[in-house]
Every structure is written in C-alpha cells, then in structure tokens.
Amino acid sequence: MVYFILKRLLQSVFVMLAVALLAFSLFRFVGDPVSQMTGVETSVEDRERLREELGLNDPFIAQFARFTGDMLQGDFGFSYRTRQPVAEMIADRIPATLELGTVALIISLIVGIPAGVYTALRPRGFITQTILMTTLVGVSIPTFVIGIMLIFLFGVQLGWLPTFGRGGTVEIGGWTSSLFTIDGWRALILPALTLGVYQLTLTMRLVRAEMMEVLRSDYIRFATARGIPYRRLHFRHALANTMIPVITIIGLQFGGVIAFSIVTESVFQWPGMGLLFLESIRFVDIPVMGVYLVVIAFFFVLVNLLVDMLYIAIDPRLRVKEAA
Amino acid sequence: MLARFWDSDAVWAFRHSPAAIVAFIVAVLILGGALFAPWLAQSNPYDLTTFSLIDGLLPPVWEEGSDRRFLLGTDDQGRDMVSAILFGARLSLLIGLMAMLIATVLGVGLGLAAGYYGGRFDAIVMRIADVQLALPAILTALLIDGIARGLLPPSSHENLRIVVLTLAIALSLWVNFARTARASTFVERNKEYVQAAMIMGQHPLRVMFWHILPNILGPLLVIMTVDLASAILLEATLSFLGIGLPADSPSLGTLIRIGMQFLLSGEWWILWVPTLFLVALVVSINILGDFLRDVFNPRLR
Numbered sequence: 001m002v003y004f005i006l007k008r009l010l011q012s013v014f015v016m017l018a019v020a021l022l023a024f025s026l027f028r029f030v031g032d033p034v035s036q037m038t039g040v041e042t043s044v045e046d047r048e049r050l051r052e053e054l055g056l057n058d059p060f061i062a063q064f065a066r067f068t069g070d071m072l073q074g075d076f077g078f079s080y081r082t083r084q085p086v087a088e089m090i091a092d093r094i095p096a097t098l099e100l101g102t103v104a105l106i107i108s109l110i111v112g113i114p115a116g117v118y119t120a121l122r123p124r125g126f127i128t129q130t131i132l133m134t135t136l137v138g139v140s141i142p143t144f145v146i147g148i149m150l151i152f153l154f155g156v157q158l159g160w161l162p163t164f165g166r167g168g169t170v171e172i173g174g175w176t177s178s179l180f181t182i183d184g185w186r187a188l189i190l191p192a193l194t195l196g197v198y199q200l201t202l203t204m205r206l207v208r209a210e211m212m213e214v215l216r217s218d219y220i221r222f223a224t225a226r227g228i229p230y231r232r233l234h235f236r237h238a239l240a241n242t243m244i245p246v247i248t249i250i251g252l253q254f255g256g257v258i259a260f261s262i263v264t265e266s267v268f269q270w271p272g273m274g275l276l277f278l279e280s281i282r283f284v285d286i287p288v289m290g291v292y293l294v295v296i297a298f299f300f301v302l303v304n305l306l307v308d309m310l311y312i313a314i315d316p317r318l319r320v321k322e323a324a
Numbered sequence: 325m326l327a328r329f330w331d332s333d334a335v336w337a338f339r340h341s342p343a344a345i346v347a348f349i350v351a352v353l354i355l356g357g358a359l360f361a362p363w364l365a366q367s368n369p370y371d372l373t374t375f376s377l378i379d380g381l382l383p384p385v386w387e388e389g390s391d392r393r394f395l396l397g398t399d400d401q402g403r404d405m406v407s408a409i410l411f412g413a414r415l416s417l418l419i420g421l422m423a424m425l426i427a428t429v430l431g432v433g434l435g436l437a438a439g440y441y442g443g444r445f446d447a448i449v450m451r452i453a454d455v456q457l458a459l460p461a462i463l464t465a466l467l468i469d470g471i472a473r474g475l476l477p478p479s480s481h482e483n484l485r486i487v488v489l490t491l492a493i494a495l496s497l498w499v500n501f502a503r504t505a506r507a508s509t510f511v512e513r514n515k516e517y518v519q520a521a522m523i524m525g526q527h528p529l530r531v532m533f534w535h536i537l538p539n540i541l542g543p544l545l546v547i548m549t550v551d552l553a554s555a556i557l558l559e560a561t562l563s564f565l566g567i568g569l570p571a572d573s574p575s576l577g578t579l580i581r582i583g584m585q586f587l588l589s590g591e592w593w594i595l596w597v598p599t600l601f602l603v604a605l606v607v608s609i610n611i612l613g614d615f616l617r618d619v620f621n622p623r624l625r
Contacts, residue, residue: 030474136614140607142557144564145599148584156588252458259460266565278565281470289470300458 008308012301017068019297023290024067027077028060030286071294081285090273090291095175096166097272100191100264101257107196108203108253113246115200116207120215121234135201143260147194147267154190162187164269191268195260199253206249210242244315251307258296334619347611354605358417361410368407384593397593399582405593408579409601415575416602419490420556426494427555428548431501436532438502439509450506453499464496465558469567489568493558497551504547508540542620549613553606560602576602 027033034051042050051057055066070077076086119128138146155163167187170180178184214220215238223233262274269275273292280288338344357364384397384405397405438446456464472488512518513536521531562568563577574582576598583595 026471026474030471136610137607140553140557140610141603142561142564142606144561145580145603148580148587148595148599152587152592255458256460259463262462262466263561263565277466278567281466281473281567284470284474286474289467293467296463 004312005309008305012305015301016294016297019294020068020071021064023294024064026290026293027067027286028063030284076291077287079280079285079288081280081283081288086287086291089276089288090295092176093271093273093276094295095177096270097258097261097265097274099177099179100188100195100270100272101254101261103188103192104195104199104257104261105250105253107192108199109246109250111196112200112203113207116204117211117234117239117242119204120208120211123212131204135204138197138201143194143198143263144267146197147190147264150190150194151267161190163190166271191264191270194267195257195264198260199256202253202256203246203249207242207246210245211238214238214241244311247307247310247314251304254303255300258299337619338615341615343611344615347608347615350604350608351612354413354601354608355417357410358413361407361414364410366407367404368411383591384597397591397597399594400586400591405597408574409576409598412574412576412579412598413601413605415486415569415573416556416559416577416605419486419493419559419575420552422490423493423497423555423559424548424552426490427497427551428501428544430494431498432505432537432544434498435502435505436509436536439506440513440528440532440536446506449502453502456496456499457503461493461496461554461558462561465492465562466565466567468492468495469562485569489559489562492562493555496558497555500547500551501544504543505540508543509536512536512539546613546617546620549609549616553609553613556602556609557606576605 033054033056034047038047038050055063058066074087076090078084079086079089082089115131119131122128151163154161165187166178166184168181168183169176169178170184171177172180178188220233220238223237228237258274261270261272262278264270265272265274266278273295276288277292279285280292338348362368399405399408434449438449469488469492472484472492476484476488509532518531518535521535526535559568559575560577560580563575564581566581569575569578579598580595580602583598586592586594
C-alpha cells in the first residue's frame with residue numbers, strides 16, 4: 001500500500017519534470033527572451049550583458065535546474081505582454097476556472113449516471129432510443145455552438161440570465177468566489193451547462209456500456225437465477241461494479257473540462273485561466289503559455305493520484321493484490 | 325459487378341438504415357456545394373468588387389424587407405450569406421480533409437511500424453501517444469499553433485495560416501490511427517500469411533503496406549470518418565476563438581465568430597445560417613461514422 005503510493009508519487013514527479021522541461025524549452029527556444037525584454041534602441045553590448053546577467057549563456061542543464069528551482073519557490077517569471085508576474089496573473093484566474101469546472105463536472109455526473117443506467121436497463125425502449133439519438137447530435141454540436149444557443153435562448157430571447165462575466169463575487173481569504181451570491185450563481189448557470197453537456201454525453205455512454213457489460217456477466221445471471229429482486233440486483237450488485245470505471249472517467253474528464261473551459265470562457269467572457277491562455281497565444285506571450293501548461297499538468301497529476309487512491313479504497317480486490 | 329455491390333453486406337445495411345441515407349444525402353449535398361462553390365455562388369466573398377455595402381444587413385427572403393437576390397440574406401458588408409457559407413464550407417472541408425489525411429498517413433505509418441517491430445520503437449511511440457491522449461485535441465492544437473506563431477516571422481503569419489492550422493489539427497489527431505493500426509497489426513503479424521511473406525524474405529515495408537494494411541482497413545475507415553468530423557469541429561472552434569482563419573478568408577468558424585457580433589442586435593441570420601450549416605455537416609458525418617462502426621463491428625450486430 002505504502003509502496004504503491006510511493007511509486008505513484010515518484011511517477012507524478014517525473015511527469016511534472018517532463019512538463020517543466022517542455023515549458024522551459026518553449027521559453028528558451030521559441031522566440032528570443034532578450035529581444036522580448038529590450039527595445040530597438042538597446043545596443044548590442046547591453047543585450048550581451050543582459051544575456052549574461054540572465055544566465056542565458058550557461059549550459060542547458062544548469063538553466064533548466066534554475067528554472068525548476070525558481071518555479072518550486074513560486075517564481076514563475078514575468079509576462080511579455082503585461083510585464084506583471086505570471087504567478088499573480090494565473091493565481092487571480094484559478095478560482096474562476098475551478099468553480100466553473102467543478103459545477104460542470106457535477107452536472108455531468110448527476111444527470112449522466114442515472115441516464116446511463118436507465119438506457120442500459122431498457123436498451124430497446126423508445127426513451128432510450130431518443131436519448132441516444134440526442135446524445136449523438138449533442139456530441140456533434142461544438143461546445144461553442146451550445147454556448148451560443150444557450151445565450152440566445154436564455155440571455156437574449158427570454159432575458160432570464162446574464163450572458164457574460166462572473167456576476168457578484170465574494171473574496172474569502174484570497175479566493176474570489178461567485179458561489180455565495182445569487183447574482184454569481186445566475187452568471188454561472190449558462191457557462192456550467194455549456195461545459196457540462198459534452199461531458200454529460202460521455203459519462204452517459206460510458207456508464208451505459210459498462211452497465212450492459214456487467215449485466216451480461218455470470219454472477220448477475222447466477223443472482224437472477226437465485227431469484228434476487230431486480231431492483232436489488234440492478235442497483236446493488238450491478239451498479240456498484242459499474243462505479244469503478246466511472247471514477248476513472250472523472251479523472252479523465254477533468255482534462256476535458258479544463259481544455260473545453262478555454263472555449264466556454266471565450267464564449268461567455270468568463271475571467272478564468274482559459275481566457276488568459278487564449279490571450280497569451282494570440283500575443284505569443286510564451287511565459288504565460290508555459291506556466292499555464294505546468295499548472296494544468298499539476299492539477300491533472302493531482303486528480304489522477306487521488307483517483308488511484310480512491311480505487312484502493314473502493315475495490316477490495318486491489319488491496320488483496322497489493323498484499324500478495 | 326454492380327448487382328454484387330448492391331447485394332453486399334454494407335450496402336444492404338445502408339439501404340435499411342434511414343438515418344444513414346439522410347445523413348449521406350446531406351453530406352453529399354454540402355460536399356457538392358462546397359466543391360462547386362465558385363460556379364454555384366452568385367458572388368465571391370473574397371472579392372470586394374462582387375458585393376456592395378448598399379445590400380448590407382438584408383434578411384432572408386421569407387422575412388419582411390428582404391431582397392429576392394439574396395436567398396438567406398446578407399451580412400453587414402453586403403455579402404450574400406449563401407455564397408459565404410458555400411465558400412466557408414469549402415475552406416472548412418479542405419482543411420478538415422487535409423488534416424485528416426495527414427493524420428491518417430502519420431498515424432497508420434507509425435502504428436504499423438510499432439506493431440510490426442514491437443520492442444523499444446513501439447514503447448516510445450506508444451508513450452508519446454499516451455501523453456497526447458491525456459491532453460484533449462483542442463489543447464494540443466492551440467499549443468502547436470502558439471508555438472508556430474512564436475517560431476515564424478510575423479510577416480508570414482497570414483500566408484501560412486492554413487498550413488499551420490492544418491498541421492496543428494493533424495498533429496492532434498494522429499493518435500487514434502496509431503493505436504488502432506498497432507493493435508490490429510499485432511493480431512495480423514502472427515497469422516500465417518504474414519509469417520509466409522516474412523520467410524520468403526520480402527521487404528518489411530512490403531509486408532506492412534502490401535500484406536497487412538489491406539487487412540486492417542475496416543476499423544481505420546471508421547476512424548477516418550469520425551476524425552474528419554473532429555477535424556472540421558477543431559478548425560471551426562479554433563477559427564471561432566480567433567486563432568484560426570482571419571475574417572477576410574472566412575471558414576464556417578470565422579463566419580460564426582463574425583455572426584456573434586449580431587447576436588444581440590436582431591440580425592439573427594448572420595449567426596444562425598453558418599452555425600446550422602456547420603452542425604448539419606458534422607452531424608451527418610458523425611451519423612455515417614456510427615453506421616460504419618456498426619457495419620464493421622460484427623460483435624454489435
């Protein structure tokens with residue numbers, strides 16, 4: 001058990017180092033940092049001195065070590081565009097994206113799991129066929145079009161909900177949250193729905209496939225033969241065994257939520273990390289791009305580590321295997 | 325020959341699936357419209373002399389105050405919406421098809437080689453694929469686009485936009501092909517016909533592409549359809565975000581981005597005409613992909 005966790009931790013460290021190397025290569029080889037920091041009238045000698053001061057003439061490994069060391073101490077460098085510290089810029093944006101992503105994930109699970117179970121239990125029913133057809137269309141509609149449709153319907157035609165920004169926010173210990181005001185929730189509904197719909201279809205399809213697989217297995221057949229009531233059979237025996245892959249997708253979907261939040265934040269002008277990343281691409285603001293990658297990778301690794309530990313907690317078979 | 329084709333498995337399934345038939349007709353119509361856009365469209369949206377500001381913001385013909393010349397209305401520049409979407413679809417399909425083909429060649433090549441040789445080469449290719457699979461395609465494409473912007477001199481940005489966009493999309497889609505090709509190659513490699521070809525001393529490339537490839541085409545065809553839809557969606561999304569094609573050579577995504585400016589002002593057709601066109605295109609391709617998957621996967625029948 002301890003060995004397993006240590007092994008996973010070590011793997012995570014290697015993943016983070018690889019991402020840091022990618023971010024560093026971006027910074028070092030895409031465009032010239034010195035020409036980004038100086039103007040046209042800077043002399044060649046001054047440029048050389050700056051290059052020496054910044055340590056850009058040191059060996060690659062030494063530079064990378066310094067870069068990683070700075071990052072560990074929370075020093076992420078400065079943006080080419082705004083000249084602000086990147087750490088501050090990103091930290092300002094993290095709460096908005098995390099709140100949006102979490103609410104979207106919750107929507108996807110609350111609707112997706114029951115829908116998946118229902119369509120697995122009644123594979124030939126009319127409602128099932130309707131739901132499956134709708135999700136196929138839903139997968140084909142790009143996220144931004146779903147956002148536009150929601151804005152058009154609830155923002156423009158009905159005028160019920162705001163269509164951009166975060167609404168009222170409350171600051172709690174440096175974390176700006178929109179979850180504590182009615183205004184904030186109203187602003188959150190449309191973006192979270194937009195982000196949640198695509199994930200919802202994925203959740204539903206996976207739960208359905210998994211549930212159908214479990215229902216075909218021998219132990220369910222045997223349990224049916226024993227005369228266990230269907231309700232107990234479906235929800236206690238079958239669903240419990242479907243939950244393990246569902247936890248996996250929560251981990252995987254997190255990546256999707258973060259990536260598609262770029263699109264959603266752009267449609268709704270939601271002031272999160274995705275919008276910042278998009279701006280950094282448009283203005284070739286390499287330091288912000290690199291740090292965004294590192295931060296995203298960090299969340300990714302963290303979530304996957306938690307998922308792995310949840311497995312052990314939920315599935316007794318894994319514990320046995322570890323002990324053996 | 326024709327009768328045999330008509331009675332074959334796939335065609336029989338096709339004739340008995342109304343959804344697939346409708347999707348096929350829609351896809352062919354849009355493809356034809358895009359292909360023959362220069363002859364079908366009454367004006368060229370890239371040529372400023374073929375439209376005029378006086379015709380700006382006209383609604384579609386069934387609305388009041390419309391002009392019979394413009395079936396689906398005009399945008400603020402006086403561009404005919406029908407011409408705009410036909411030319412837009414042309415660009416979207418061109419980029420989508422090219423990206424899908426590059427991804428196919430790259431992915432199938434690497435997957436075949438990885439499955440054939442195994443060992444260290446296989447391990448390296450599959451590790452890269454794993455990493456990329458963890459990142460959603462849109463993030464990869466955005467990143468590649470950002471890097472290209474940094475590497476290329478600013479003056480060449482606009483000229484190379486289509487090339488950069490196509491490559492960014494292709495490089496974010498190859499993984500599916502590589503994984504599928506590798507898995508099928510693993511199975512085929514140990515079959516007798518492949519062993520025989522190897523013993524006969526045929527060149528590995530000949531074994532891979534002449535003997536193995538034709539036998540793993542079925543599942544690859546499904547992925548090609550699905551990835552064509554993904555490529556078109558990716559291009560539309562990037563253009564919508566303002567990272568893709570510029571406003572003077574609008575793809576469907578760029579047209580939707582332009583239309584967003586009219587969302588609040590009542591000129592709904594500027595937004596909804598390209599949006600619905602894009603959705604119709606992608607939905608019909610996806611339905612065809614789903615149909616092909618069912619045909620090629622006997623387990624599901």
